Amino acid sequence: MSSRTSVRKREPTKAKQSLVELAYDQIKERILQNHYHPGYQALESEVADDLGFSRTPVREALIQLKHEGLIELIPRRGMRVVPVVADDMQEIYEVLTSLESMAAELLARKQPDAKVLEPMRVATRDMERALKADDLEAWAAADERFHRALIELCGNKRLAHMATTVRDQGHRARMVTLRLRDKPIASVNEHERVLRAIEQGDWQTARDEHYAHRKRASVELTEILEKYRLPQL
Amino acid sequence: MSSRTSVRKREPTKAKQSLVELAYDQIKERILQNHYHPGYQALESEVADDLGFSRTPVREALIQLKHEGLIELIPRRGMRVVPVVADDMQEIYEVLTSLESMAAELLARKQPDAKVLEPMRVATRDMERALKADDLEAWAAADERFHRALIELCGNKRLAHMATTVRDQGHRARMVTLRLRDKPIASVNEHERVLRAIEQGDWQTARDEHYAHRKRASVELTEILEKYRLPQL
DNA sequence: GTACGCGTTAACGTATACGTTATTTTCTGA
């Protein structure tokens, strides 16, 4: 064991990304923004040409995305953006309900002080504002911030990572249904109830309230998917 | 859309695996069996030589394993089997508690008939037998079968996949602590309670019982890790 | 006219080569 006299510090300024990471980000962006629409197919080489990289980093990025459930890789057919059907949304919401309820419980158990919860409170307030301004995009963005903050603040990295992955899978569907449903008036109130329980350290209530929140949203979405017979998203 | 007259059927006999899959399985096996112990480091090329493949498929397998949290990839240092510390086990059990409780709820909601639940019942019976025979390995294997069956039968593929991934992360730790703790007598009874609730379609009880089961096991494990001051597993 | 089989083609899976960059070692000067 050699003594390490000089401590090497990371340069946060650089943050150079590998081509794999760049390819991953770009492809994922295109999928989430619906540029690569559900069912879209492209060969590895086509994606590589599209991004201006060689096949290798693209291939590795595609493998990552496959594991996250956004695409599938079909031999000799390339990548295919997996369409999300109603059953998938059901699965996605079940997992989200499960993980986020646990996150709410964990966060409540930590008895965080008000400052820590600020991002969630701000997000909730922004939701309310967006609702008044009839700005659905802003509402959705704020809603996402709330849920993202919840899982990040709970302290469980694995849980956060898994919840993010599965949330991304449902991203397109949420965006599509945003305009098809009634004004999402219930969420603000529900978020406030969750927040209150967390503040008070009442982890059981926090868990139950969040469970109910996600459950209601899930049922709501399912009804829309049925009503409009949306085949895939 | 061309009419496909000849239906091509998959040959289940072949089941040829790609080198990536082979490498993945072999490396994962070595990690779980503690052949590649926690903290073990090896260069990509070393692993490739070890398995007799070239770097490419090994590299892709390593990337997969990184995403599953079993190893980390350090530039110019190769792969490193990530040691699991007490905090990690806490995280792992929190996620497992969350996902499996949902699985129990979902399964109960489906009101499955006795035949479907047979694997879980068999597993529980095997646990009891193993306990009487003082065969801890057999007990652990049967216990794992129970939990595996639960998440597979619940019907949510995403949930099952995530639960499997995180369970594998804690595998080594469970094996190590198996011998350090008292006879795991509570589990059989708890499993039976979960099973009963599922049978009766009482999803709330199923969920709560499973939650309690995992919670107790988690606390038990945490105490052992503290007692023996196990730094990493 | 249909079905089967063979040949062509194209995409992937894998190997390998190469350039870049972090690490290590060596050398020099104080």
Added chain:
DNA sequence: TCAGAAAATAACGTATACGTTAACGCGTAC
């Protein structure tokens, strides 16, 4: 002797080449 810098080394990240194999089209036989 030790610090610092420069050179050497080694490993990775990426590109590219190659062999394999599945898909597709065409021709032939029934």
